[in-house]
Amino acid sequence: MDIQALVRDLKTQNKSKIVMLVADGLGGLPVEPGGPTELEAAKTPHLDALAKHGVQGCMYPVAPGITPGSGPGHLALFGYDPVKHLIGRGALEATGVGFKLGPKDVAVRCNFCTLDAKGNITDRRAGRIPTEESAPLAIKLREVKVPGVEVFVEPVKEHRFVVVFRGEGLAGNVADTDPQVTGVPPLAPKAHDAASKRTAEVAAQFVAGAQKLLAGQPKANGLTMRGFAAAPVIPSYEEVYGLKAAAIAVYPMYRGLAQLVGMTIVGQPTTLSEEIDVLEKAWNDYDFFFVHFKYTDSRGEDGNFQEKVRMIEQFDSIVPRITALKPAVLIVTGDHSTPARLASHSWHPVPTLLVSETCRPDGLTAFSEKQAIHGGLGHFQGVYLMPLALAHAERLGKFGA
Amino acid sequence: MDIQALVRDLKTQNKSKIVMLVADGLGGLPVEPGGPTELEAAKTPHLDALAKHGVQGCMYPVAPGITPGSGPGHLALFGYDPVKHLIGRGALEATGVGFKLGPKDVAVRCNFCTLDAKGNITDRRAGRIPTEESAPLAIKLREVKVPGVEVFVEPVKEHRFVVVFRGEGLAGNVADTDPQVTGVPPLAPKAHDAASKRTAEVAAQFVAGAQKLLAGQPKANGLTMRGFAAAPVIPSYEEVYGLKAAAIAVYPMYRGLAQLVGMTIVGQPTTLSEEIDVLEKAWNDYDFFFVHFKYTDSRGEDGNFQEKVRMIEQFDSIVPRITALKPAVLIVTGDHSTPARLASHSWHPVPTLLVSETCRPDGLTAFSEKQAIHGGLGHFQGVYLMPLALAHAERLGKFGA
Numbered sequence: 027m028d029i030q031a032l033v034r035d036l037k038t039q040n041k042s043k044i045v046m047l048v049a050d051g052l053g054g055l056p057v058e059p060g061g062p063t064e065l066e067a068a069k070t071p072h073l074d075a076l077a078k079h080g081v082q083g084c085m086y087p088v089a090p091g092i093t094p095g096s097g098p099g100h101l102a103l104f105g106y107d108p109v110k111h112l113i114g115r116g117a118l119e120a121t122g123v124g125f126k127l128g129p130k131d132v133a134v135r136c137n138f139c140t141l142d143a144k145g146n147i148t149d150r151r152a153g154r155i156p157t158e159e160s161a162p163l164a165i166k167l168r169e170v171k172v173p174g175v176e177v178f179v180e181p182v183k184e185h186r187f188v189v190v191f192r193g194e195g196l197a198g199n200v201a202d203t204d205p206q207v208t209g210v211p212p213l214a215p216k217a218h219d220a221a222s223k224r225t226a227e228v229a230a231q232f233v234a235g236a237q238k239l240l241a242g243q244p245k246a247n248g249l250t251m252r253g254f255a256a257a258p259v260i261p262s263y264e265e266v267y268g269l270k271a272a273a274i275a276v277y278p279m280y281r282g283l284a285q286l287v288g289m290t291i292v293g294q295p296t297t298l299s300e301e302i303d304v305l306e307k308a309w310n311d312y313d314f315f316f317v318h319f320k321y322t323d324s325r326g327e328d329g330n331f332q333e334k335v336r337m338i339e340q341f342d343s344i345v346p347r348i349t350a351l352k353p354a355v356l357i358v359t360g361d362h363s364t365p366a367r368l369a370s371h372s373w374h375p376v377p378t379l380l381v382s383e384t385c386r387p388d389g390l391t392a393f394s395e396k397q398a399i400h401g402g403l404g405h406f407q408g409v410y411l412m413p414l415a416l417a418h419a420e421r422l423g424k425f426g427a
Numbered sequence: 428m429d430i431q432a433l434v435r436d437l438k439t440q441n442k443s444k445i446v447m448l449v450a451d452g453l454g455g456l457p458v459e460p461g462g463p464t465e466l467e468a469a470k471t472p473h474l475d476a477l478a479k480h481g482v483q484g485c486m487y488p489v490a491p492g493i494t495p496g497s498g499p500g501h502l503a504l505f506g507y508d509p510v511k512h513l514i515g516r517g518a519l520e521a522t523g524v525g526f527k528l529g530p531k532d533v534a535v536r537c538n539f540c541t542l543d544a545k546g547n548i549t550d551r552r553a554g555r556i557p558t559e560e561s562a563p564l565a566i567k568l569r570e571v572k573v574p575g576v577e578v579f580v581e582p583v584k585e586h587r588f589v590v591v592f593r594g595e596g597l598a599g600n601v602a603d604t605d606p607q608v609t610g611v612p613p614l615a616p617k618a619h620d621a622a623s624k625r626t627a628e629v630a631a632q633f634v635a636g637a638q639k640l641l642a643g644q645p646k647a648n649g650l651t652m653r654g655f656a657a658a659p660v661i662p663s664y665e666e667v668y669g670l671k672a673a674a675i676a677v678y679p680m681y682r683g684l685a686q687l688v689g690m691t692i693v694g695q696p697t698t699l700s701e702e703i704d705v706l707e708k709a710w711n712d713y714d715f716f717f718v719h720f721k722y723t724d725s726r727g728e729d730g731n732f733q734e735k736v737r738m739i740e741q742f743d744s745i746v747p748r749i750t751a752l753k754p755a756v757l758i759v760t761g762d763h764s765t766p767a768r769l770a771s772h773s774w775h776p777v778p779t780l781l782v783s784e785t786c787r788p789d790g791l792t793a794f795s796e797k798q799a800i801h802g803g804l805g806h807f808q809g810v811y812l813m814p815l816a817l818a819h820a821e822r823l824g825k826f827g828a
Contacts, residue, residue: 055787059480063787088826089430090807091814092437095827108827109428118828371825373818374787375803399789405805 037268042354042419044314051323051364053376066394068338072345073393080381083403093373099361100283102408114255120188121282127257132196135253138185138246145211151185152246170235197221198256262288274301275318302347326364354419355382382418438669443755443820446716452724452765454777467795469739473746474794481782484804494774500762501684503809515656522683528658533597536654539586539647546612552586553647571636598622599657663689675702676719703748727765755820756783783819
């Protein structure tokens with residue numbers, strides 16, 4: 027069933043506000059058998075109070091067993107089938123540095139490398155050249171011109187940068203030029219289909235120009251290209267849900283993902299508290315607010331259980347400022363689990379809480395993985411979260427007579 | 428979502444071992460209101476100990492309300508969409524007697540029948556002729572030759588036998604020749620499509636030859652053909668999951684089903700204890716082990732609650748030998764429920780337990796239908812079991828960046 031298509035047909039308008047509060051990597055694991063998860067160890071009086079009025083569930087962002095990256099995890103939360111709308115690596119990397127991709131764009135992740143006198147690769151990552159040395163080189167590459175297309179170059183980190191080609195007749199199905207081994211030259215860009223032929227030619231011209239500019243550079247005198255990807259074509263929040271949506275996030279990646287579905291990026295917050303300042307200020311101007319908190323994931327990725335606990339407590343502390351705004355629907359969730367014990371994203375379902383005057387409370391007393399198992403939302407896939415949000419906001423009409 | 432396609436793309440390799448322990452027809456029903464199911468009545472200290480460390484759920488092999496046969500039940504456990512990969516009746520029957528079907532084969536279930544002097548059917552099942560009389564007749568039919576194809580004939584039980592045609596240009600879309608009534612002759616084999624025309628001709632030649640050989644036989648002098656089916660084309664475990672898989676089963680049907688997905692049949696055990704001997708011996712040579720225990724289903728089919736309880740207790744007793752091998756993931760499940768009260772397969776969800784160091788324990792204390800309802804795996808479809816197994820074995824990469 028294409029649930030989004032159904033929702034698109036059933037959407038109605040009212041004045042309700044929906045807040046989706048995403049603690050990145052929220053779900054966790056006990057460190058010791060019988061011990062608490064990070065969320066269970068954290069003191070979360072405000073979330074627990076919400077749990078008493080709301081309804082919980084175990085959410086699989088993609089499907090049971092699947093560990094999502096940030097892209098699929100967020101697209102699922104936003105209600106888009108994450109398999110159908112897979113964002114190519116190049117497009118995600120461009121999005122991650124805040125580049126706004128358009129419909130004529132193909133984005134490519136690039137690595138600086140080092141070449142010997144014969145043009146063979148000696149180091150595929152240019153000795154992981156520090157960002158302060160690679161960024162100026164990437165910016166220098168903006169001088170490379172390719173006739174008939176616009177070229178954008180954005181530094182990323184260390185040996186990585188992004189190139190975006192903008193023009194007519196470009197498609198993204200081009201093979202990586204990184205040969206994955208040293209002692210051979212980078213591969214020529216090769217199109218996998220007829221529609222991508224021009225992209226491969228454009229890429230080859232860019233590489234030729236870039237090599238000239240990099241010749242003689244001591245730290246990085248070559249480049250390889252990976253993950254060619256056209257901008258994904260995704261219908262907007264307004265179109266699908268009839269929602270004027272705002273995104274509030276500190277990190278470019280999440281601002282970028284929100285932008286891909288047509289949310290407006292509001293404010294330039296640098297802390298969670300500033301994010302809530304932005305939320306308060308923008309409250310009257312939007313129907314839907316995506317608020318992203320990064321550090322639960324970061325400390326999980328670090329494998330730091332105690333610090334993830336502390337980040338969850340910090341996250342909990344801002345809840346009263348949100349409830350004071352009286353959203354019709356408040357959702358608290360994550361885009362995936364990041365248990366400190368695994369120090370990585372994981373496949374475990376994400377405890378998810380929906381609070382609304384129209385929800386059917388499930389009698390639970392705290393927001394936690396263990397209680398979420400018994401929640402009224404059951405186990406469900408991420409794409410059902412937006413339909414549930416809209417329904418509880420009374421923004422979905424009846425299906426059939 | 429095609430979850431298997433996703434898993435196929437995400438699979439990675441490591442040294443972990445996965446054991447899928449299948450108690451056929453495991454799920455049950457109380458005999459009296461408020462009473463225990465077979466699993467709840469059984470003393471299962473080892474499974475209950477596992478439940479404390481693992482995560483349970485209610486598994487629907489196919490979908491809610493659907494009672495699966497052994498074929499779809501096992502295919503689902505193995506992670507193959509059981510509707511998409513439906514095994515034709517002829518192919519299942521051949522598989523069930525241990526016949527290894529190849530890509531050029533069409534298998535047919537046949538019934539011996541009796542014909543009067545005019546060639547009209549007098550008994551469609553030849554009076555349910557005993558196996559000791561029908562098997563020699565089936566073996567006699569191996570003398571029938573059809574030019575251009577190989578013909579195999581295998582006895583089954585009573586009036587049933589299997590014929591396999593092997594050759595070029597054979598497809599399985601041929602109508603049954605059993606007219607379903609007496610007093611008329613068997614129908615001529617009729618192809619439903621052009622690709623199956625040759626099969627119908629081959630079948631007609633076989634029938635003509637067989638009738639000659641059977642002429643004058645007192646108990647069975649004719650045959651009808653049903654459930655024509657080409658060998659199913661199923662991608663292998665190695666291809667889909669990157670797993671070297673072993674199947675350990677006493678009965679030919681389950682060995683055959685495992686073989687269809689490319690598992691290697693190891694050992695020739697005749698008891699559960701011998702199956703575990705085989706498991707121990709093969710432990711270093713495979714990544715995945717399917718271990719099948721038949722008698723929970725058999726006693727359920729008999730309608731014998733107490734004996735099914737005893738079989739579950741026997742099943743429980745071998746668990747320590749498996750855990751001693753320290754599999755990364757141990758799954759305990761069934762291919763469907765077979766409540767003794769119904770004396771047949773049923774649609775009720777199968778209590779399913781997954782134990783792994785990477786699972787998120789759900790606080791349950793015993794392996795049972797009643798507790799499984801509250802398990803951390805929730806209610807889920809069979810095809811998600813393999814993705815969950817691979818994820819917990821850390822054999823699946825991240826989906827998207």
